[in-house]
Amino acid sequence: MPDAVSSITVFTPRYWEFLNEDEPPEEDLAEEFHEASKFHRVTMGRETNGRRLQADPELSRSAAIGARELPHLPRIPLPAIDTEREGGDHPALIRNASCRDFTTEALPVEQLGRALWLSYGAYPKHESAAPPARRPVASGGALYPLELYLLADVSGTGRKGLYHYNIHDHVLEEVHDEVGEERIRRMGAQPDLLASAPAIVLINGLFWRSRFKYRLRGYRFALMEAGAVIQQLTLAAQSLGWGAVPFAGLFDDQVEELCEIDGVDHSFLNAVLLGRPR
Ligand SMILES: Cc1cc2nc3c(=O)[nH]c(=O)nc-3n(C[C@H](O)[C@H](O)[C@H](O)COP(=O)(O)O)c2cc1C
Structure with missing residues (x-):
């Protein structure tokens, strides 16, 4: 397990101080987009097009192909796999x-x-390594704008709680010692699946940790990094003999309330459900 890592900078959301501005900018395209892309219990049906996809065979067929072909161009065959x-x-x-x-x-x-640790922890620091410590995924500017929260029974009592993963000391910080099943079910679409998952990792973005440097592009970096963490976590779960499914169908406001984060500067991005496959 990694040594304590004390050199990773944590930027507070008072980001405008880093932009040399007195006030937060009034218009923020990333913030507006992020807000507009959230799932809400009441509007989720409107925000996704699942029913139309199921009902329309032509749309389903073209969606299933999923990758571009350019048949008019010369082809170079690759050795068969x-x-x-x-x-x-x-x-x-x-x-x-x-x-x-x-x-x-x-x-x-x-x-x-x-x-x-395998998905977003801090690797042990080599004596000669400059801060910050390396992490399992690459990160634009090595700024690591994500935070992981774990919803699971870690006490062996049969009760699920919510914990923040502190990468500096490789510890879980208890946000709630108990999160009841009803609350978990209400948190998203597919309530049975949500309640049945022994563990849920919530991937949240603390956007200004990247945006103070890269501004709008930093938002894009945070989304890309979340994808890398999803993949890393999925493969880590697999190597432990678990099953996993990336899971977007959570209502953002419910997750953010649970994690006690503001939903603007620090907001939910995606989850991964984990457990032993039946
Ligand atoms: C960003 C993202 C969000 C997803 N959200 C959900 C979800 O809310 N519910 C679900 O059942 N599967 C979800 N999935 C899983 C996909 O449905 C699944 O990866 C896809 O159907 C391909 O199947 P496979 O993973 O078994 O290869 C999500 C996958 C990704 C990458």
Whole structure:
């Protein structure tokens, strides 16, 4: 497990001080987009087009193809991939199908810690390494604008609580020692799936940790980094023998209230559900 990391800078949301401005800017395209892209219980049906996709065979067919082909261009064949052999050579990189059917077994806290560390923890610092410490994913400007929260039973009592993953000391900070099943069910679409997942990792963006330097582009960097963490966490879960599914269907305001974050400078991006596959 990593040594304590004390050199990672945590920018407060008083970001405008870094922009040499007295006040926060009045117009903020990233903030407006982020707000407009949130899921709310009442409007979620309007914000997604799932029903139309199911009902329209032509749309489903073209959506299923999912990748571009340019048949008018010359083709250079690549050596065939022997999936059996290549899968054997790269077992850690062949992603399993998403899992949506978990056993009720709680995941051991030691392994949960390992999964968090493998996805967004801090690597032990080499004597000669300049701060900040390296992390499992690359990060624009090494600014690491994400924060992970864990909703799981880590006490072995059968009660799920909500914890912030503190990467400096590799500890969980208890935000709520108990989050009841009803509250979890109300947090998003697919309530049965949400309640059945032994662990949920919430990936939140603290945008100004990147934006103070990269401004609007920093917002894009935070989204990309969340994708990298999803992948890393999914593969880490797989290596621990767990199933995982990235999960967007949470109502942002519910998550942000639970995490006690403001939903503007520090806001929910996506989740990953974890558990042993049934
Ligand atoms: C950003 C993102 C959000 C997702 N949100 C959900 C979700 O809310 N519910 C769900 O059941 N699956 C969700 N998924 C999983 C996808 O449906 C799944 O990855 C896709 O169907 C491909 O299947 P596979 O992962 O089994 O290969 C999400 C995946 C990603 C990357």
